[in-house]
Amino acid sequence: MPRNVTTGLDGTPESLAAADWAAREALLRGLPLRLVHAWKWQPYTYTPLGGVSLPPEAIDTERSWAKRVRDEAEAVLSRRYADLRISASEVAEQPVPALLAAAEEAEVLVLGSRGLSGVAGFLVGSVALGVVARAERPVVLVRAGERADNEHLPDTGGIASAATPYRDVVLGLDLENPDDTVIEYAFDAAARRAANLRVVHGWTLPPYYYGYGGALDPELNAELAAQVRRRLTDALRPWRGKFPGVEVNEQAVIGGAGSHLVDASRDAALVVVGRRKRHTPFGSHVGAVTQAVLHHASAPVAVVPHD
Incomplete structure (x- = not known):
């Protein structure tokens, strides 16, 4: 089965930082990058006989927003990493099962996690923790604000550098x-x-x-x-x-x-x-x-x- 590096998108700064990290990881591994956005909207109230259906216009809005998130991220990464093979898709599914399914075809799944305000570290959300706890493949969590130069030693002048x-x-x-x-x-x-x-x-x-x-x-x-x-x-x-x-x-x-x-x-x-x-x-x-x-x-x- 073809392998890739997969990252989950939801339009947040942390997911975009994760996508950028995933792109660099894909280049290190010589693999394509797959962008996945799970857009299915979970109703928050239910009737006794089976739940609330979303009106078609709400579903269309959600689908349109998901496509925009995907297209914008793909465009940015394509410009930044011209040699990287990128594919992207929206999945009409809840985030945790969608990402677990995507991970099955990946060498590694990369997810974003909010940085703690003013403190070094993560704020791990329910989606990320749910995926980490159940995934059969390695999962990498990347916090918001993570940049390529964070992975590297500073240069001789003490300046951050990706070189x-x-x-x-x-x-x-x-x-x-x-x-x-x-x-x-x-x-x-x-x-x-x-x-x-x-x-x-x-x-x-x-x-x-x-x-x-x-x-x-x-x-x-x-x-x-x-x-x-x-x-x-x-x-x-x-x-x-x-x-x-x-x-x-x-x-x-x-x-x-x-x-x-x-x-x-x-x-x-x-x-x-x-x-x-x-x-x-x-x-x-x-x-x-x-x-x-x-x-x-x-x-x-x-x-x-x-x-």
């Missing part, structure tokens, strides 16, 4: 479940950008050590830290061999990984985290670390689902 080397790609790695899909995505992203890969693993002392005074034993703590670092090195060794051009910086940090990944995002091009595919009676689940990164990271965040 300088990329900032680090940051990977949050769970050593209890070091899934190959997540690790490969991060190494591949770093390789395509000729960027360094910073791997962050958070760890804590086992609870039983506190009962025996272990938390107060510097030698024991140092040995445990060394064991964690060795496990991290062992987990990454095969991937260093597969991606010899990627320089890797390993960080085994004490405490939960979420806050450390948020800190690392401040000078990162991309943060990569995993999401285990597990369904509960109350819907799909997004883990605590991924939640923290989604809501507080200041760089684009790639959420990679895995078994």
Whole structure:
């Protein structure tokens, strides 16, 4: 099945920033870009026998607006990225199911998320969170205002530039479940950008050590830290061999990984985290670390689902 980079459009500044990021990602991957706008209007009141129907003129207005959003975005991106193959479509469906269906044909799905006013980070809406929690393909969230030069180091004069080397790609790695899909995505992203890969693993002392005074034993703590670092090195060794051009910086940090990944995002091009595919009676689940990164990271965040 032909693959692409897909982005969801809704006419908001955050979706346009996501579309621009998706265009650059498509060029990095040598893939076409697909723009998708889901325009179906959900009635907000219902009758007992089956709901309220929209009048034809309202449906026509919504369809016309969707086409305008698509056409304007396609025109801007075509001018900005002349070598990029772009296709666009409107889908008469609710946003979450429409985007989940579009993701099935994509290497990656890119969505916009509102930046928190005055604070670095995201405000993740119900559509984005619903897609992230259920998608079978990687989903990248891009906040409003994200520009190409944000991914790059400043030039020698300290000025933002898209012509300088990329900032680090940051990977949050769970050593209890070091899934190959997540690790490969991060190494591949770093390789395509000729960027360094910073791997962050958070760890804590086992609870039983506190009962025996272990938390107060510097030698024991140092040995445990060394064991964690060795496990991290062992987990990454095969991937260093597969991606010899990627320089890797390993960080085994004490405490939960979420806050450390948020800190690392401040000078990162991309943060990569995993999401285990597990369904509960109350819907799909997004883990605590991924939640923290989604809501507080200041760089684009790639959420990679895995078994």
